[in-house]
């Protein structure tokens with residue numbers, strides 16, 4: 256109640272331990288703290304905080320407009336209400352390597368378990384769109400080194416994302432991935448792979464775990480968890496999916512409300528009051544309050 260009962264360092268240690276195993280860790284993206292609780296309720300291994308969602312939530316395109324303070328603030332709100340590790344999209348790290356270092360420490364303070372920093376040129380683009388550009392290897396490596404050297408909790412996970420696939424092709428992606436892994440990245444996020452074969456090839460070419468992005472309407476087909484597991488992928492994110500689902504439902508419902516003047520036909524699709532109260536542990540708050548507000552306690556007697 257009130258917050259997660261698991262400390263940030265315990266979440267990070269658990270994430271590390273899970274990553275040392277062999278199973279696929281599934282991280283759906285939460286578009287707010289409440290949906291983060293839903294992710295936990297359904298038994299996933301972690302919660303992802305997407306830059307695309309965060310900017311969309313503010314009514315902005317995902318082109319590097321959000322600030323470190325905004326991203327860290329939202330991530331902290333989400334991390335606070337879940338016992339799961341939270342992995343955050345830190346875009347290009349919010350500046351030069353020194354800024355990347357500060358980003359890592361601010362994210363540690365926000366209570367998240369790890370972040371990914373990418374090798375795009377600022378202003379960044381969605382990794383599945385045309386027109387993005389990547390920095391050279393030296394710059395990409397510096398970003399990763401800065402992130403790795405800045406962390407105070409050795410369990411804080413540094414994921415290096417490479418966007419090279421959509422710009423220079425697969426062979427160059429493997430070279431970049433090896434370079435950032437050598438620079439100390441714990442995980443490589445291989446963005447916009449063309450097919451399952453490429454996931455398989457990059458997983459076997461690297462000594463570090465690989466993260467796959469199953470974003471809808473993107474470059475990669477939506478492979479199942481089983482397919483990704485077999486390809487050797489160790490973390491999968493579904494970054495924007497819950498927001499797309501919620502916004503799709505909201506959009507259709509508003510259209511219906513405008514036409515019919517009532518939401519009665521879609522009440523069955525809504526989260527009920529009871530389900531919501533259960534998810535926010537309404538009852539637990541009541542019990543807590545009555546336990547501290549107890550006049551029968553010795554010290555409270557006049």
Ligand SMILES: C[C@](O)(C(=O)O)[C@H](CC(=O)O)C(=O)O
Nearest residue numbers: 305306307381382383470494
């Ligand atoms: C993973 C991603 O970086 C995100 O911000 O969620 C995006 C997702 C998307 O735009 O669909 C990405 O660049 O892939």
Ligand SMILES: [Mg+2]
Nearest residue numbers: 305306307344
């Ligand atoms: Mg992003």
